[in-house]
Amino acid sequence: MMKSDPAETAAPQTRREEQELIRRVKRRDPAAMRQLIDLHKERLFAFVWRMVRNHHDAEEVCQDAFLKAFAALDTFDPTYRFSTWLFTIAYRVTLNVMRRRRGTATDIDLGLFADSGAGVEEQAVNSEEARRLKQSVWSAVDRLSPPQRAAVLLFYQQEQSCQDIAAVLDIPVATVKSHLHRARARLKEWLEPTWAEESNPGRIPRDLAG
Amino acid sequence: MDCSQAKSLFNAFLDGELNGSLAAEFATHKLQCASCRRELALLEVMGHVLSTDTVVPELNADFTDRLMACALEPARPQRLWRRRVLYIGGPLAAAACVLLALSVFRGVPVKPETEITPQVLPFEERMDSPEAMLRQVEKARETHPESRELAALEDALRQRVAHIASGTEEGTKLLENFGKMTIMEILDSIQLDRPQEQQDAQPAANTSGVEHVPPADSL
Numbered sequence A: 001m002m003k004s005d006p007a008e009t010a011a012p013q014t015r016r017e018e019q020e021l022i023r024r025v026k027r028r029d030p031a032a033m034r035q036l037i038d039l040h041k042e043r044l045f046a047f048v049w050r051m052v053r054n055h056h057d058a059e060e061v062c063q064d065a066f067l068k069a070f071a072a073l074d075t076f077d078p079t080y081r082f083s084t085w086l087f088t089i090a091y092r093v094t095l096n097v098m099r100r101r102r103g104t105a106t107d108i109d110l111g112l113f114a115d116s117g118a119g120v121e122e123q124a125v126n127s128e129e130a131r132r133l134k135q136s137v138w139s140a141v142d143r144l145s146p147p148q149r150a151a152v153l154l155f156y157q158q159e160q161s162c163q164d165i166a167a168v169l170d171i172p173v174a175t176v177k178s179h180l181h182r183a184r185a186r187l188k189e190w191l192e193p194t195w196a197e198e199s200n201p202g203r204i205p206r207d208l209a210g
Numbered sequence B: 001m002d003c004s005q006a007k008s009l010f011n012a013f014l015d016g017e018l019n020g021s022l023a024a025e026f027a028t029h030k031l032q033c034a035s036c037r038r039e040l041a042l043l044e045v046m047g048h049v050l051s052t053d054t055v056v057p058e059l060n061a062d063f064t065d066r067l068m069a070c071a072l073e074p075a076r077p078q079r080l081w082r083r084r085v086l087y088i089g090g091p092l093a094a095a096a097c098v099l100l101a102l103s104v105f106r107g108v109p110v111k112p113e114t115e116i117t118p119q120v121l122p123f124e125e126r127m128d129s130p131e132a133m134l135r136q137v138e139k140a141r142e143t144h145p146e147s148r149e150l151a152a153l154e155d156a157l158r159q160r161v162a163h164i165a166s167g168t169e170e171g172t173k174l175l176e177n178f179g180k181m182t183i184m185e186i187l188d189s190i191q192l193d194r195p196q197e198q199q200d201a202q203p204a205a206n207t208s209g210v211e212h213v214p215p216a217d218s219l
């Protein structure tokens, strides 16, 4: 009955459902562990991959984060959402991975940019101009410092509140905001030339205007 | 409201924190000012891309299975695995040493020993399953494709993984025993070359709880 349909796994659980699930995971109930993993793995992977930009590293970080979460589940404070806690652990592991590989050449997944923009149908609709804008936005994001990038990803991609982001990054809310604001300023600065080149003033590519 | 006042409110506007009369004034300025409109539009398009372009590569289909296999390893006695420094000679002579810190995570994140390089094998990993170890070795081989030792280690681990996956009684036993084996023992079992002068190969970073492991034959 608890079959995890990918479309459904993203749906937020109620607090009570989550607490019950956590209780079962603490008892090492395999079905519950599996469910907890399936509920969170995709969002977590999306975040981590955008941080490390390498599939192999991202999977490892996620795996490590889950294992650490399971091992330390007794210290989990159920007044937080499990996802916030999981992201907190994953962020720390991510930073370690990034630190570790600093100075060594690492493959960055670039291929994805080429067809970034989802399904075939959407691609047909996407103008070249919009695609290039997306590409430049993401390469600009790659240039941000890790905390700035994390703040941006959590805010926009994961739609987390500044309070939750503060918990994940383990910094004050005010610092989250300053990361976010600085990131915006830098992104704008980097993107302005692209923008000036690629579109007429005041015109937003149609398929990006929302 | 002038442009500089309006611009100072961009972030509050984008954060959804602009209310009341200030919001009205801001909106009015926006109507009248093409420059602010344009700048804000860029920020908004940026935000739109960031929140809607959610395409990332897919997780491997067996992610959950692999993770469950790691998570459900037979519970071991609360034995704290000690960090160990291990030497691999031959083509890795320049690299001098490999640090493997084996630790079972106990709720406290392990501090990275960033000063210890090269890390042929990352030390912050649980190394108590053959799959986990294999993945690390594979990764290490990417950076050190010339190392025969790593190649041998990879082969040996691959055989073990296959053996375990076979599901035979022997395989199951191997899995159970695996967590009790140290990397050293596994390396011994596949007879890697050992450097002659380990003392010379000591890394400067032999501090902070990292302990040297004597050559395998003296164990």
Ligand SMILES: [Zn+2]
Residues within 6 Å of the ligand: B002, B003, B004, B006, B029, B033, B034, B035, B036, B037
């Ligand atoms: Zn203005």
